[in-house]
Amino acid sequence: MTVNSVQKDSDQLTLILTAEFDAPVDRVWKLWEDPRQLERWWGPPGYPATFIDHDFTSGGKVTYYMTSPEGEKYHGWWQISDLDAPNRLEFVDGFGGSDGKPNPDMPTTVTYVSLEEITSGTRMTLQSKFPSAEAMQQMVEMGMEEGLTLAVGQIDDLLAEDAGVSV
Amino acid sequence: MYNHMVVGLEQRQEEIDLLFQALSDATRRDIISRAMVQDYSVSGLATFYEMSFAAVQKHVAVLERAGLISKHRNGREQLVRSDAAAIRTAYGVLEDVEKLWRDRIDRMGEILAEPEQGETI
Numbered sequence: 001m002t003v004n005s006v007q008k009d010s011d012q013l014t015l016i017l018t019a020e021f022d023a024p025v026d027r028v029w030k031l032w033e034d035p036r037q038l039e040r041w042w043g044p045p046g047y048p049a050t051f052i053d054h055d056f057t058s059g060g061k062v063t064y065y066m067t068s069p070e071g072e073k074y075h076g077w078w079q080i081s082d083l084d085a086p087n088r089l090e091f092v093d094g095f096g097g098s099d100g101k102p103n104p105d106m107p108t109t110v111t112y113v114s115l116e117e118i119t120s121g122t123r124m125t126l127q128s129k130f131p132s133a134e135a136m137q138q139m140v141e142m143g144m145e146e147g148l149t150l151a152v153g154q155i156d157d158l159l160a161e162d163a164g165v166s167v
Numbered sequence: 168m169y170n171h172m173v174v175g176l177e178q179r180q181e182e183i184d185l186l187f188q189a190l191s192d193a194t195r196r197d198i199i200s201r202a203m204v205q206d207y208s209v210s211g212l213a214t215f216y217e218m219s220f221a222a223v224q225k226h227v228a229v230l231e232r233a234g235l236i237s238k239h240r241n242g243r244e245q246l247v248r249s250d251a252a253a254i255r256t257a258y259g260v261l262e263d264v265e266k267l268w269r270d271r272i273d274r275m276g277e278i279l280a281e282p283e284q285g286e287t288i
Contacts, residue, residue: 023279041274
């Protein structure tokens with residue numbers, strides 16, 4: 001049984017997910033290492049992923065496409081920046097053009113995966129980092145200080161109230 | 168359904184990139200914060216910062232391009248106001264990614280629950 005825990009890291013505003021699998025580390029690693037297994041979980045239901053290149057080494061390149069029910073293909077890629085089998089994987093992923101080449105105009109995400117052995121099997125920690133996580137974090141802090149959460153829902157009321165009070 | 172999601176994600180990525188770039192500067196975040204509470208003219212905003220009017224105007228333009236603020240006219244003055252919906256989009260990004268990975272992890276769990284190849288039940 002899979003147990004998920006999710007944190008939005010308050011220091012980095014990086015998304016961190018932890019899952020525990022009732023399977024050994026080597027088995028979980030295969031989900032990433034074996035492209036035939038990878039394509040069974042990477043794409044959303046109805047959008048199977050097909051991995052073309054799968055150079056699963058540090059510095060290696062992975063390319064894939066997802067096929068829509070209408071037959072349209074959406075290309076994506078990974079650039080593996082660090083890999084230490086069967087415990088650690090770090091890659092940049094992004095979208096590409098139909099030729100499978102990265103689209104330089106599209107932002108990318110950095111994903112870190114770590115697998116560690118625990119008594120019940122494997123703990124997988126997954127971290128997804130945004131291009132400007134620091135900015136996101138500061139936004140949240142600012143939101144707490146300035147009542148942003150309130151403002152998001154009630155900005156018009158707030159403006160109406162403040163209308164008569166000029167600074 | 169997911170067709171929309173995948174395409175939507177690509178298009179949204181570009182908007183998100185603009186959004187994040189706009190948020191990456193302390194002055195710009197301060198402008199958003201101030202323009203949440205009340206409307207300001209650009210010259211009104213410029214009094215808060217030790218930089219030229221032109222520099223503040225540039226920051227305002229970046230925020231406007233990212234959709235984080237909007238301008239509206241009040242008599243002769245052009246006022247700047249933060250756009251709450253765009254700010255909410257920035258928060259929604261993390262939730263979208265969380266959903267994506269939760270679903271993937273569920274599928275991984277399903278595969279792991281299958282007997283290994285060559286293994287009999």
